[in-house]
Amino acid sequence: MATLHHMRIGTVARKSGVSIDTIRYYEREGLLLPPQRRPSGYREYDEEALDRLRFIRRAKDLGFSLDDIRELLSLSGDREHGVKGVKQRAQQRLQRVDERLAQLQRMRNGLEELIANCPGHGALGKCPILRALSEPESDEEAKA
Amino acid sequence: MATLHHMRIGTVARKSGVSIDTIRYYEREGLLLPPQRRPSGYREYDEEALDRLRFIRRAKDLGFSLDDIRELLSLSGDREHGVKGVKQRAQQRLQRVDERLAQLQRMRNGLEELIANCPGHGALGKCPILRALSEPESDEEAKA
DNA sequence: ATTGACTCTTGATTTAGGTCAAGGGTTTAT
DNA sequence: ATAAACCCTTGACCTAAATCAAGAGTCAAT
Numbered sequence: 457m458a459t460l461h462h463m464r465i466g467t468v469a470r471k472s473g474v475s476i477d478t479i480r481y482y483e484r485e486g487l488l489l490p491p492q493r494r495p496s497g498y499r500e501y502d503e504e505a506l507d508r509l510r511f512i513r514r515a516k517d518l519g520f521s522l523d524d525i526r527e528l529l530s531l532s533g534d535r536e537h538g539v540k541g542v543k544q545r546a547q548q549r550l551q552r553v554d555e556r557l558a559q560l561q562r563m564r565n566g567l568e569e570l571i572a573n574c575p576g577h578g579a580l581g582k583c584p585i586l587r588a589l590s591e592p593e594s595d596e597e598a599k600a
Numbered sequence: 601m602a603t604l605h606h607m608r609i610g611t612v613a614r615k616s617g618v619s620i621d622t623i624r625y626y627e628r629e630g631l632l633l634p635p636q637r638r639p640s641g642y643r644e645y646d647e648e649a650l651d652r653l654r655f656i657r658r659a660k661d662l663g664f665s666l667d668d669i670r671e672l673l674s675l676s677g678d679r680e681h682g683v684k685g686v687k688q689r690a691q692q693r694l695q696r697v698d699e700r701l702a703q704l705q706r707m708r709n710g711l712e713e714l715i716a717n718c719p720g721h722g723a724l725g726k727c728p729i730l731r732a733l734s735e736p737e738s739d740e741e742a743k744a
Numbered sequence: 745a746t747t748g749a750c751t752c753t754t755g756a757t758t759t760a761g762g763t764c765a766a767g768g769g770t771t772t773a774t
Numbered sequence: 775a776t777a778a779a780c781c782c783t784t785g786a787c788c789t790a791a792a793t794c795a796a797g798a799g800t801c802a803a804t
Binding site for chain 1: 615617650651652654655658659661662663664672673675676686687690691693694697698700701703704705707708711712714715727728729730731733734735736737
């Protein structure tokens with residue numbers, strides 16, 4: 457695990473699956489700390505930066521916005537707000553992630569049911585996918 | 601469950617949590633069938649349209665693109681490509697949804713661990729959230 | 745029969761998240 | 775010592791997904 461401190465941007469781009477332009481964009485946006493520079497001005501990355509990039513890419517695939525991701529990353533590196541604040545924010549996050557998990561799970565089940573029952577649902581009725589994610593939320597139900 | 605066939609756009613907007621402009625936009629984009637019109641030209645929606653809108657909104661929250669959603673919706677209403685094609689596409693979808701579920705689950709666990717261990721991880725080491733989603737994927741590992 | 749809240753269409757604008765191009769230095773292998 | 779492959783910055787451009795504005799018609803309640 458030699459924490460190699462000598463990757464250039466093209467290498468981390470390849471290893472992380474994030475394009476060079478996008479890496480520089482993330483740096484501008486404050487998602488990535490500005491890395492060391494060579495005398496030539498070339499950026500130089502270590503494994504930690506690579507981990508961050510992979511995290512960002514996957515979180516994005518999961519539908520988190522860059523703002524969400526900024527917040528998640530700050531949870532990990534926060535030496536400021538003390539354990540307490542971090543813990544609280546992490547708990548809020550956890551709750552929202554759990555909600556997403558539940559929704560996604562329902563979509564999954566809807567798909568599975570669709571696959572299982574497909575050959576035999578002559579009458580239309582409600583499609584299992586739609587049914588999975590289409591109930592009201594009660595707070596939406598102001599009188600018509 | 602009187603399938604009320606007389607909601608105007610503002611009502612479904614309120615009930616679905618999707619703005620009026622966005623509803624019309626979805627119609628243009630083909631995610632929503634053009635609804636009935638009154639003689640005045642006003643759109644008139646029923647419960648089914650409301651279900652679709654809720655589905656769309658939630659799927660979007662889960663990080664699906666409108667294209668993804670179009671495809672998911674088409675799975676539900678497809679009387680064309682016969683059971684076979686639908687089943688196949690649904691299976692592909694299911695696989696991808698399962699992958700997302702797994703990733704999201706890992707993020708969840710990372711958060712939970714962060715909350716549990718926060719008070720006692722004096723030495724930095726690797727943060728559990730980052731660790732949850734930052735391993736390489738092997739196909740990314742072309743030699744540096 | 746008028747007022748205030750809705751709705752219509754068309755077309756322009758915005759925001760997030762990148763992506764590209766131009767012009768010019770740097771490194772490495774030969 | 776030169777070519778090929780890399781990297782730099784600045785600034786323009788792009789796509790998806792909305793959102794807004796203008797000008798005009800409709801509906802419900804007073």
